[in-house]
Amino acid sequence: MNPADHQLDLERRSRLGMVEAIWGEHKSVDQLVRILDALALAGEVILATRISADKAAAVQTLLSTAAVRYDADARCLVSATLPAADRALGAVIIVGGGSSDLPVAAEARLSLQAHGVEAELMLDVGVAGLHRLLSRLEQLHGARVLIACAGMEGALPTVLAGLLPQPVIGVPVSVGYGVSAGGQAALHGMLASCAPGLTVVNIDNGYGAAMAALRILNNRLSSGAAGGA
Amino acid sequence: MNPADHQLDLERRSRLGMVEAIWGEHKSVDQLVRILDALALAGEVILATRISADKAAAVQTLLSTAAVRYDADARCLVSATLPAADRALGAVIIVGGGSSDLPVAAEARLSLQAHGVEAELMLDVGVAGLHRLLSRLEQLHGARVLIACAGMEGALPTVLAGLLPQPVIGVPVSVGYGVSAGGQAALHGMLASCAPGLTVVNIDNGYGAAMAALRILNNRLSSGAAGGA
Amino acid sequence: MNPADHQLDLERRSRLGMVEAIWGEHKSVDQLVRILDALALAGEVILATRISADKAAAVQTLLSTAAVRYDADARCLVSATLPAADRALGAVIIVGGGSSDLPVAAEARLSLQAHGVEAELMLDVGVAGLHRLLSRLEQLHGARVLIACAGMEGALPTVLAGLLPQPVIGVPVSVGYGVSAGGQAALHGMLASCAPGLTVVNIDNGYGAAMAALRILNNRLSSGAAGGA
């Protein structure tokens, strides 16, 4: 067997309640085809992130299955049919300041949808015009978890976490220039936040924020019995 | 009125479900006395963090109330009487690799206890001797949220989040030297983690990790009705 | 003559409209005494910054003049009698989030007062509780220039500059820990701000922010004639 092949961690769903997402950025078309075919064969949900449109098309041509579609906003290859949303889990709202946050926010949304979680985007609530955010507070109160994506100075999660009581997961976005190039200023701004209880994931890690939200949502159900005991 | 006085945010409990902790590190004894007396007068739970034993003693001498005790492990001044733990919320386990993580872990535990959350420490499960961690997995499964404190390379939260399905909040600890001085290596290690859904707070921010855990615990109850609707 | 003596730049007032402030941090008591005595002899306003209470007391004991007082909030030695505020210049409001910003904010206020500018502090408007800031907008509209001091993630100047049309000068404050230690996160957050037209000075540079405000205030008058021509 080729030692460079990806060994799928198919036990991940039973251990952690998650499917194993494939990080596509550094993988070749051939590697991706082998991995996705194996996942399809195992009957597992497919989610491969960080894939350009060109690479996606090349992969789709070679796949044994047609049940994989490309989501251009999220830059992911994903099972054409995802599980229906389990509304008892509650919903996640993914907040951002503008169209530059779209790829990261859409990756988070799709990652949640691949696990049967209801998720929606709200991408026009940056802190440079607070009125747009303040007018949406009631809607935001309705979500069980908030994921806040922000580039530049990354102040949006801080403002949100100062206004709302839910779990808020900050995702720094690598959009910016000068001191904000690569997302470092946003990352540090979120970690240094004066708002209590804001947590943070790596820059551009929409998938990771979704999995953190999933841990929170699942946690409520899985420990329901224990908690009630 | 002295413009430098701290303006208490007494609405925080109703808005966010949290009391306002006082960050004591840069405050003078006089400032702390004024603030803690005001909190006591307002009947609010007192939690003042990052206070040395000497400064705490000086503050206690000057306070109008005797109902404040010093917790030397957590380096906090705290109400002598804290709310009883609400077991329906579930418990938080705070994990660490050794005695160097104690101040941060104890700050997290005390911050949770100040909000009526059951919390316990487990400080001997570093990754350099995995057997100690693996023998505790069942106990760890029982917690609703895990807070993992680690200095040095900060690998503990990664290992935990690869083994367990709950929310895991990583707290980098500023213990180390050379490249790990100040906790930067641990912080970056946690953010870069290959384990899905690990979230992170600022270095040494035990209080912040506790508040993030509290958001998760409260979230379950407060949205229980909505989720069930 | 001692080549290490400070050569006063007494022409600075005519060239730039400013007195020369003495940066006291690295100067010995003897150096400060020589410099302040020379300024007093020249009839110039005295402003020496970054001086501890102990060093200030030692300097005051040795000075030839008694007309110098110590401002403990601003940590400055300053002429006991400052010029009256010239109200035609308009006022500056110095905004901050808490008592930790006091030394920097007070240095800015005192530096403006030493040049005959009306200046006031507003230190309870952090972004973790936006309601306090939003309730003060009208008062803030009345200032000609806003100086916004912030440590931690430094989001306050961004929020201000998104709400108000005046010049806003951000001053990062070296209060924080972990990624915000030393004020770097606040500095980068301000430079990366998504709010248009926010400018920034060095960390803790209350004096510099004041001089930038003074350039703006003086500018209006000095070019008044030209502008009206």
Place this chain on the structure above:
Amino acid sequence: MNPADHQLDLERRSRLGMVEAIWGEHKSVDQLVRILDALALAGEVILATRISADKAAAVQTLLSTAAVRYDADARCLVSATLPAADRALGAVIIVGGGSSDLPVAAEARLSLQAHGVEAELMLDVGVAGLHRLLSRLEQLHGARVLIACAGMEGALPTVLAGLLPQPVIGVPVSVGYGVSAGGQAALHGMLASCAPGLTVVNIDNGYGAAMAALRILNNRLSSGAAGGA
């Protein structure tokens, strides 16, 4: 509606006295066309920055309006007809050391012109040949605000602010190599400046420097009545 669409902040003019510039760097041709058409429909001045010549041509082909031109120096798409300069506001001079500063300086000039401000470039006054700068001091005295662009070590704004009393806004330019690659050395040099009252914006942020200058110029007029009261 497409959640990734840019939500225009058309209230910005009334709130801040500025039009909303569109940061074009990370936007697709389609996104830009939709946004610029919406702005044209709303009758607003158009200013879209950081756009390559190729992308600009593609956008212009698809726009519904012909009233948008490309400024190759500033790398901006801008309304073909800009407001006439309001000379009562006074003029801004944008200073630089050489042709490498042109894109940033021209972005600042165009941003000011889009708001009816008289602005001119002076790009041959670097500090390696001080005589060129010293011979222009009188001309520089005539401006109400100076914007100083510099890459490499970024010393130009320091020298200017030591010689002239007006507001000086430093713009670090990302031209350089080694330690000056990306503009960090210039940024730090400006922030660390020994000249009093110099303020700084993010690297390459010509638009931001222009908006800071606009706040200063507008400030004079808008508060004129109040100041005279």
Place this chain on the structure above:
Amino acid sequence: MNPADHQLDLERRSRLGMVEAIWGEHKSVDQLVRILDALALAGEVILATRISADKAAAVQTLLSTAAVRYDADARCLVSATLPAADRALGAVIIVGGGSSDLPVAAEARLSLQAHGVEAELMLDVGVAGLHRLLSRLEQLHGARVLIACAGMEGALPTVLAGLLPQPVIGVPVSVGYGVSAGGQAALHGMLASCAPGLTVVNIDNGYGAAMAALRILNNRLSSGAAGGA
């Protein structure tokens, strides 16, 4: 003679027991052809690293010898015939977490094989699923030296060195994004490791790790006589 030509260090084998590898990344096709022909002429083993497939093909076309093949996994040009493995030296196992580590791990393996060392890859033992690593411990015990390649947070060498007594050489891999971009987080995680006796080489330096392993393997033999005395 052209002063820019590479001067081969043909004495390296006698001095250090190593052939001189050619670092191909910054060399032109012409430079590589001249160097490899010279090595072939001297009868030395050829190992040229960091060479893209295209450059390799161009070099092979121009070489005077056909006895050089391209190893696409390791991105190296290498003598078609390598010395037989000397089993008395013992074996090296090169461990990694996934297919992204392949280029670095394969460079290490090939570098060892070029010196007659038995080496094998084990690339599916990442720490996010510890069970895969724990099930291989016996196999790992059989190696004389372990080379552990890891990107992201780089925790794998720490876990290995806590479980196994052999020399463990960590190789950070420049695979990641955000804080792990370029391999810095993995590097610092390995240096900061709480596992005793882990050593580290530069990011992506598979060749260097192999040479460190070779020094250890050779050392055993060369000092055998002395040790037995």
Place this chain on the structure above:
Amino acid sequence: MNPADHQLDLERRSRLGMVEAIWGEHKSVDQLVRILDALALAGEVILATRISADKAAAVQTLLSTAAVRYDADARCLVSATLPAADRALGAVIIVGGGSSDLPVAAEARLSLQAHGVEAELMLDVGVAGLHRLLSRLEQLHGARVLIACAGMEGALPTVLAGLLPQPVIGVPVSVGYGVSAGGQAALHGMLASCAPGLTVVNIDNGYGAAMAALRILNNRLSSGAAGGA
């Protein structure tokens, strides 16, 4: 039991062939006393590093055993009686450039001696006067492993590894100022070394270098039988 107590990893010797060293820097006198007494009770060799003379004296006063001495050069508390050197293991030479490297080099020597390894210091062979190093080459050839300590630019391990075939472990030393403050320049210089097969440990980590050497020395013997099979 106090959860902050150190849980000794007494199995470390059987698993890794090492005793567990106690990192004393952040531990209180009380914590150290408890730990060292427990180790003494278990009959284990004691090695506690990074302990000042004052703290050591306080600990020694409180210990139940007198069999612990303080090594001022290495700043360690250590069993008064160490195992005899096992000459069959071969010797380690610890090289440095001057007296500033002494604490780190002595920590490495003592850590080896605590495991029965012969180790000696050679601290006058800096690269600014190469003749001293070149005159010692024969002596250096006699060691099985070389540990090279260097602050400043850290070039010594590079020069050694270019001249000698043994394993060379570089230890950056946090002696320096400006760019070499904290040992970063030395660390990077060693990692970037052009000498093949040099490995590196964290700054000032004399203990870690010793354990890496021990892994190499033990490895030879423990795999001797297997190698011969």
Place this chain on the structure above:
Amino acid sequence: MNPADHQLDLERRSRLGMVEAIWGEHKSVDQLVRILDALALAGEVILATRISADKAAAVQTLLSTAAVRYDADARCLVSATLPAADRALGAVIIVGGGSSDLPVAAEARLSLQAHGVEAELMLDVGVAGLHRLLSRLEQLHGARVLIACAGMEGALPTVLAGLLPQPVIGVPVSVGYGVSAGGQAALHGMLASCAPGLTVVNIDNGYGAAMAALRILNNRLSSGAAGGA
């Protein structure tokens, strides 16, 4: 006149004894043509650095003069006829470790030749094989100034300055990967050098090192009279 045009500093020769080199990296073909034609018209020596072969060809096609040639090693456009070497100035030797240092070393040599200085390259004396350097010491003694180019860990100038009494100017070269990517490790290694009196220029700044050498060579002659007085 186009304000973006380069204003030539033709007085530089009389003021500093240097011609003004044109930094070609960020300049367009049109800008370079205008500048080089102006220099040719002024009868000045032409030296334009950091120019790719393609850009050079495009410029040469458009130039009014044919007296400009392209030096591919140095990546410079330069006057076809340079001044004869003035041997009374003495010679400069430019040292490096390998062919990767060639572009920087050749830029230094050409910059010296453009000022009538004798300069030669010696590019095979890296520190990983000291014998090559030690065998050339006599030749190196003959130079008046040494320029030492080095990437990776940058130890070469340190070794040289420890062996030879002349002025040694270190030039870090941006060749490397991992911690040496971009030349930072080499830069810091040279600045931190334990060899007394080594000076350093920016990464890859071959031209700057040449001008520093020229200041030293010229200095000898220009102050000759004064020195003899």
Place this chain on the structure above:
Amino acid sequence: MNPADHQLDLERRSRLGMVEAIWGEHKSVDQLVRILDALALAGEVILATRISADKAAAVQTLLSTAAVRYDADARCLVSATLPAADRALGAVIIVGGGSSDLPVAAEARLSLQAHGVEAELMLDVGVAGLHRLLSRLEQLHGARVLIACAGMEGALPTVLAGLLPQPVIGVPVSVGYGVSAGGQAALHGMLASCAPGLTVVNIDNGYGAAMAALRILNNRLSSGAAGGA
């Protein structure tokens, strides 16, 4: 013999024309006494840098010789009798912006005087008031080498090297705060300088700048014969 003792490099004078300065910062009183006594015994000039007044007094009490004095400005212990200045070497002027540069500048001056070089300080010529510098140009022309010390943004050496043709050696000074803390901004500003031929030494390295100047001065004489040939 104690292996930690400093091995004096007494051949340095013959090899490099320099005495070996003792870097006193990390050395104990005992180590210094042993070293200085050995130098005195060898009849060598004594120069020990970075020594506090208290440590100096303790050393002087224990020295066998009284011929060592403490220079408080330079913070050095130095031979009471230094060689007479050799005027044929020419003079060095050490320039700075203020009294904060004194310790570094004085260390440079004393280091030159210890080698028989005439050196003087000029510490009032900062770039925030250029007139003071411009009025001294003629005096500065008289020096053979200029050493320019600067903290903050470090622009002084750039301005000098643009105005004067001599060798200019920049010494960044670790005076500042925020981005200039530790001297990094000054260091990068000097390396990134747009002035041709400026060289730089490590932060605060007055001794190194002096030795670089000495290499230049000596160079003139030692190669005088060759140059005249």
